[in-house]
Amino acid sequence: MTLDFSYAGSPARIVFGEGRSNEAAVWLRKAGKSRALVLSTPHQKADAEKLAGTLGNLSVGVFVGAAMHTPVDVTEQAMKVVSDTDADCVVSLGGGSTTGLGKAIAYRTDLLQLVIPTTYAGSEVTNILGQTEGGKKTTVRDAKILPEIVIYDPALTLGLPVAMSVTSGLNAMAHAIEGLYAEDRNPISSLMAVEGLKAFATSLPDVVNEPRSFEARSQALYGAWLCGTVLGAVGMSLHHKICHVLGGSFDMPHAETHAVMLPHTAGFNAVAARQQLAPASEIFGGSIGRGLWDFTKSLGAPLTLRELGLTETDLDRAAEIAVQNAYYNPRPIDHTSIRALLQAAWEGSRPSD
Numbered sequence: 001m002t003l004d005f006s007y008a009g010s011p012a013r014i015v016f017g018e019g020r021s022n023e024a025a026v027w028l029r030k031a032g033k034s035r036a037l038v039l040s041t042p043h044q045k046a047d048a049e050k051l052a053g054t055l056g057n058l059s060v061g062v063f064v065g066a067a068m069h070t071p072v073d074v075t076e077q078a079m080k081v082v083s084d085t086d087a088d089c090v091v092s093l094g095g096g097s098t099t100g101l102g103k104a105i106a107y108r109t110d111l112l113q114l115v116i117p118t119t120y121a122g123s124e125v126t127n128i129l130g131q132t133e134g135g136k137k138t139t140v141r142d143a144k145i146l147p148e149i150v151i152y153d154p155a156l157t158l159g160l161p162v163a164m165s166v167t168s169g170l171n172a173m174a175h176a177i178e179g180l181y182a183e184d185r186n187p188i189s190s191l192m193a194v195e196g197l198k199a200f201a202t203s204l205p206d207v208v209n210e211p212r213s214f215e216a217r218s219q220a221l222y223g224a225w226l227c228g229t230v231l232g233a234v235g236m237s238l239h240h241k242i243c244h245v246l247g248g249s250f251d252m253p254h255a256e257t258h259a260v261m262l263p264h265t266a267g268f269n270a271v272a273a274r275q276q277l278a279p280a281s282e283i284f285g286g287s288i289g290r291g292l293w294d295f296t297k298s299l300g301a302p303l304t305l306r307e308l309g310l311t312e313t314d315l316d317r318a319a320e321i322a323v324q325n326a327y328y329n330p331r332p333i334d335h336t337s338i339r340a341l342l343q344a345a346w347e348g349s350r351p352s353d
C-alpha cells in the first residue's frame with residue numbers, strides 16, 4: 001500500500017484517570033489562570049457547585065444554563081456573567097451541551113477551557129462548534145474552539161443513566177466509523193478509530209449489565225476520547241450530515257438519532273468503502289450495517305426514527321435537505337437513495353450490508 005497523507009496532532013492536554021478531576025485547580029494554575037467560571041446544565045447544578053467548591057478561590061462563579069444545541073441567547077447570558085465576573089477561563093462540567101457553551105464562549109473571547117466530560121459524545125476534543133439561532137443550526141471550526149485541557153474522570157460517569165450511556169457511546173462510534181472512510185483520513189486517525197470502536201464494543205454491553213462497573217466506565221470513556229479525537233481530526237460525511245439535518249430541521253434528539261442512523265449509513269457506505277471499513281466490520285461480526293444494527297439492538301437502544309417522533313411525511317423533506325450542498329461521501333448520493341435509506345431507518349429494518 002502506498003502511503004500518502006497529512007497529519008496534525010492535537011495540542012490539547014489530556015488527563016485521564018479515576019479521581020483526576022480533583023486536579024482541575026492544579027492544571028488551571030499551571031496554565032496561569034486564576035478566575036474560573038464553572039459551567040453546567042441545570043441538571044448538573046449540584047455537581048458544578050461542588051466542583052467550584054474544590055476550586056476554592058480560583059472559582060469566580062457558576063453558570064448552570066447550558067442547553068442542547070448551544071442556543072445563542074444562552075451564550076449571550078453566559079457572556080454577561082463572564083464579563084461581570086472578569087473570568088479568565090471556563091471549566092465545563094458535563095456532556096456535549098455544556099462543552100458547547102464553553103466552546104461558544106471561547107470562540108468569542110479566546111478564554112482557556114478546561115473540560116470535564118461526563119458523557120461519551122466526544123465534543124471536548126474537537127475544534128467544532130454547532131450553535132442554534134432562530135431555529136437554525138450552523139457549524140463552525142476554529143482553533144479557538146478546541147478546549148486546551150480535558151480531564152477524563154471515569155468516576156463522574158458511574159451515574160450516567162444506561163440509556164444515555166448507550167446512545168452517547170453510539171454517537172461517539174459514529175465519529176470513528178466515518179473517520180475510517182474520511183477523505184482526509186491518516187494512519188493515526190484510523191488507528192484511533194479502530195481502538196475506540198474496540199473499546200466501545202466491549203464496554204457498552206458491560207455498562208448495560210453493570211452500570212457501576214468502574215472498568216466498563218473507564219473503557220467507555222477511553223473510547224469517547226479516541227472517537228472524539230477522530231471527529232476533531234478528519235472530515236465527516238453522510239452520517240453526520242443526515243443527523244445534522246434531523247437535529248437542526250426536525251428537532252430530533254442528538255445522541256438517539258446518531259444511534260438509529262449509524263447501522264444504515266455505515267451499511268450504505270460499505271458498498272464503496274469496504275476496505276476502509278474492514279477493521280470495523282471485523283469487530284462487529286462481518287457485515288458492518290447488520291453488525292452495528294445487532295449491536296444497537298442488543299444494547300436496548302432505539303432502532304427507528306419513528307419512535308423518536310419523526311413522521312413518515314417528514315422523510316421527503318429530510319432527504320431533500322440532506323442532498324443539498326455537495327460534501328464528500330465515499331458512495332455517491334442522490335435523492336432517491338437517501339430517501340430509501342431514511343425510510344429504512346424510520347422503519348428500523350435490519351440493513352442488508
Ligand code: NAD
Nearest residue numbers: 041043068069095096097118119121123126128159160254
Ligand atoms: P448533553 O450534554 O445534552 O446531556 C444530556 C443531559 O444529561 C443533560 O441534562 C446533562 O446535564 C445530563 N448529564 C450529563 N452527564 C451526566 C451524568 N454523568 N450523569 C447524569 N446526567 C448527566 O448530552 P450529550 O449527548 O453529551 O451532548 C449532546 C450535544 O453535544 C449536542 O448539542 C451535540 O450537537 C453536541 N456535540 C457536539 C460535538 C462537537 O464536536 N461539536 C460532538 C458531539 C456532540
